[in-house]
Amino acid sequence: MQNYRTKLGRLGDPEIRVNSLKHKREGQGKTAANIKKPRKAEVYYVPLPPKGESTESLETERVALLSEIKKRDNEAVIKAKMERTFSHRRLEIVEQRPMIRDFMNRWPALFKESEVNAEFLRITTKPLQAKFLAQLDNLTDKLMKILEGSKGAKGQKIKDIMAISSLKKGVQEPEDVGVVIEGTTVMNNLGSVIMAFIVLFGLIYALDLSYPNDLKYTFEFCQKILMNLDGQRLSTKMQQMKLKMFA
Incomplete structure (x- = not known):
């Protein structure tokens, strides 16, 4: 070799x-x-x-x-x-x-x-936006049930965020949603927060960036469970998440 x-x-x-x-x-x-x-x-x-x-x-x-x-x-x-x-x-x-x-x-x-x-x-070799949105549609209900069942301080934080989100239903998206990397606005006018997140995920690949430490499990979920990229190798947290979602 x-x-x-x-x-x-x-x-x-x-x-x-x-x-x-x-x-x-x-x-x-x-x-x-x-x-x-x-x-x-x-x-x-x-x-x-x-x-x-x-x-x-x-x-x-x-x-x-x-x-x-x-x-x-x-x-x-x-x-x-x-x-x-x-x-x-x-x-x-x-x-x-x-x-x-x-x-x-x-x-x-x-x-x-x-x-x-x-x-x-x-x-x-995988489509970004189409696959991300399709998988999100398929898994949202299961994911919401798991999050609603979270306990402890983290569970309370999740419930507080979800409560705020429910109050905002029907509220229009911000006038401008964009992506900022290294303090530089790299893209704007993306239409919605979810589209900006998808674009950010794509840019992480396009620019060969590491996942932010405080969001590494969020991005691991997107990569390995939503997009099924290296989905057979999961951290312990993602293994537990996958078992709950597909049990």
Whole structure:
């Protein structure tokens, strides 16, 4: 296996390249340091570039995208160029870990609802919005019963939140709902809180972000139970949740 990986590295395989010693940051001069690998069931974590393309040609396509996004009714061209530059964009994200503001300047086309859905599909091979909403519809009643039965301080907190939510039924959504990452508003006018959450979930995959510590179980539920991404490996809490939901 080591020989196989060595040969792949010599051929320029991107997943091998990002973990080679010469691509590690200063102070991480060990092969085991800061290993970059799929952690959320990504099928295409660092994909190969399209046949016949190089880093230089894909960078030219990226620059062309900056002009195309300024044109009206140009979704088809943008979609094709985003598809073609997927490997280039993905390697940049995984290898360089750019700041969100800098990445938005380089890849503004990604920060559209349609492209977040497309990027999620490229990474996981699963549709984001359609599957998320369908699964949520299927499981909401069971989930609500479980939450209503929660006890202790956490259970009371859940009941308080649900009581507030019930009082707000029929109230219109806020005028503007968006997503903020690293203090930067990356998307707005998303229509509803649930759509903003779905987009945030998609952006976590698209930008290879870690789940926030205080919401890790929420996102694990979304990933492994709702979306069935790596659904066979669950934390103890999610195992208990799944048993309750599907008992």
